[in-house]
Amino acid sequence: xxxxxxxxxxxxxxxxxxxxxxxxxxxxxxxxxxxxxxxxxxxxxxxxxxxxxxxxxxxxxxxxxxxxxxxxxxxxxxxxxxxxxxxxxxxxxxxxxxxxxxxxxxxxxxxxxxxxxxxxxxxxxxxxxxxxxxxxxxxxxxxxxxxxxxxxxxxxxxxxxxxxxxxxxxxxxxxxxxxxxxxxxxxxxxxxxxxxxxxxxxxxxxxxxxxxxxxxxxxxxxxxxxxxxxxxxxxxxxxxxxxxxxxxxxxxxxxxxxxxxxxxxxxxxxxxxxxxxxxxxxxxxxxxxxxxxxxxxxxxxxxx
Numbered sequence: 392x393x394x395x396x397x398x399x400x401x402x403x404x405x406x407x408x409x410x411x412x413x414x415x416x417x418x419x420x421x422x423x424x425x426x427x428x429x430x431x432x433x434x435x436x437x438x439x440x441x442x443x444x445x446x447x448x449x450x451x452x453x454x455x456x457x458x459x460x461x462x463x464x465x466x467x468x469x470x471x472x473x474x475x476x477x478x479x480x481x482x483x484x485x486x487x488x489x490x491x492x493x494x495x496x497x498x499x500x501x502x503x504x505x506x507x508x509x510x511x512x513x514x515x516x517x518x519x520x521x522x523x524x525x526x527x528x529x530x531x532x533x534x535x536x537x538x539x540x541x542x543x544x545x546x547x548x549x550x551x552x553x554x555x556x557x558x559x560x561x562x563x564x565x566x567x568x569x570x571x572x573x574x575x576x577x578x579x580x581x582x583x584x585x586x587x588x589x590x591x592x593x594x595x596x597x598x599x600x601x602x603x604x605x606x607x608x609x610x611x612x613x614x615x616x617x618x619x620x621x622x623x624x625x626x627x628x629x630x631x632x633x634x635x636x637x638x639x640x641x642x643x644x645x646x647x648x649x650x651x652x653x654x655x656x657x658x659x660x661x662x663x664x665x666x667x668x669x670x671x672x673x674x675x676x677x678x679x680x681x682x683x684x685x686x687x688x689x690x691x692x693x694x695x
Contacts, residue, residue, distance in 0.1 A: 471669065471670060472667040472676070472679065472680035472681060472682050473682070473683070473684050474557070474576050474680070475555075475556075475684045475686060476576070477574055477575055477576055478554070478555040478556065478573035478574070478576075480498060480500070481498045481573075482497055482498065482499050483499070483500070483501040483502075484499045484501065484502050484503065484550070486503060487502075487503055487508050489507075489510035489546070490510065490549035492510075492549060492692070492693075494549060494691055494692075496551070497551075498550065498551040498554070499550040499552060500552065500573070500574075501583065501584055502585060503584065503585065504585050505585055506539070506586070506587045507542065507547075507585075509538070509542055510542055510545065510546050510549075511532075511538070511545050512534075513534040513535065513541075514534075515694045516531060516532075516694065516695050517531065517534060517541065517545060517693070517695075518531055518695065519532060519648065519690060519691070520693075521687055521690050522687070522688050522689040522690070523658070523662075523685060523687050524685060524688070525658055525662050525665075525685055526654070526657075526658035526661065527655070527658065528629075528655045528658050529650070529652055529654075530612050530648045530650040530651075530655065531648060531649055531651070532647060532648050532692070533646065533647050533648055533649065536590070537646070537647040538590075539588060539590055540587060540590050540623070540645050540647040543587050544627070544648070545692045547583065547625055548690040549692060551690075553571060553573065553625075554573075554687070554690065555573060555688065556570050556571060556572060556576070556686075556687050557576050558570045558662055558681055559572055559676075560628070560676065560677055560678060560679070561662070561665070561666045561679050561680055561681060562678030562679065563634070563663070563666055563678060563679065564634060565634050565678075566609070566631050566632030566633065567613075567628040567629065567630055567631070567635055568628060568631060568659060568662055568663065569615055569626060570626070570627065570629075570687060571615070571625045571627045572625075572626055575675075577675040578615075578675060578676070578677060579674075582626070583625050585624060586622055586623060586624050587621065587623050587624060589620060589621050589623070589645060590647075591603075591604065593620055593643050601618070603641065603643035603644070604642055605643070605644060605645065606636070606639045606642065607630050607636060607639060607644070608630060608635065609630055609631055609632055609635075609659075610649055610651065610655075610656055611629070611630040611635070611648075611649060611650075612627060612629055612630075612647060612648030612650065613627060613629075613645065613646045613647070614627050614644060614645045614646075615627055615628055615644070616643065616644060623645060627647075628644075629650070631659035632663070665681035665685065666680075666682070667680060667681065667682035
């Protein structure tokens with residue numbers, strides 16, 4: 392029989408072994424529990440990330456769709472046709488000098504405050520070829536009746552002022568297509584920095600309104616102007632239909648060129664078919680504009 396001392400020693404050793412075994416089991420359980428927690432945490436994180444990723448993708452698509460739809464709706468609701476960006480670059484001509492008639496002069500965007508000198512020979516015939524993304528337009532300058540206006544157009548063309556301009560206005564009430572606004576691509580364009588004189592000098596009627604001799608028909612190329620005398624500069628328009636005769640009562644818009652070939656007239660009709668009305672709140676757009684941007688990429692003026 393063991394003594395009380397040995398019995399107590401044996402019981403002490405058993406107790407310590409039991410304590411060690413219990414501690415070992417607790418560590419095992421803690422490791423297993425920690426691993427389980429970690430696995431669950433990883434799963435949760437993956438689920439969250441996947442959810443966020445899917446949500447982000449959905450949001451991007453929804454945002455894109457909403458944005459596109461909103462933009463389309465806004466454009467359709469407001470009736471705002473697209474516009475071309477302004478033409479950038481171009482130098483400043485500080486003193487007048489005639490450009491090279493072969494088109495080799497540099498692009499000029501700003502000019503002296505006086506009209507250009509006479510750089511064409513009014514005794515010659517000047518043919519204008521205009522390259523647009525809807526087809527070529529060809530017309531002849533009227534150097535006999537409007538030499539100063541024809542000269543102004545030729546000078547600006549030779550200085551590449553008009554390259555990159557757009558047809559920024561279509562008005563179906565008077566059958567015209569207006570252009571010549573590189574700075575803003577709209578009728579609010581400030582122009583080249585000067586105005587040209589009317590040809591001929593306009594008269595004032597009893598109501599104090601300017602009146603002129605011009606009548607308008609399809610194929611005419613005409614200077615745009617303000618309400619005052621001698622207010623033309625660079626903007627001009629094409630007449631594509633008979634409704635332009637509504638301007639006959641004024642007759643102050645100087646016709647400086649004429650389209651005679653059917654192919655060019657067909658291009659004007661093609662552009663007119665792109666008409667989209669502008670909202671009445673848009674003061675930079677009268678009537679309407681093409682629903683697709685119509686760009687004039689290049690103009691050449693040749694003499695014969």
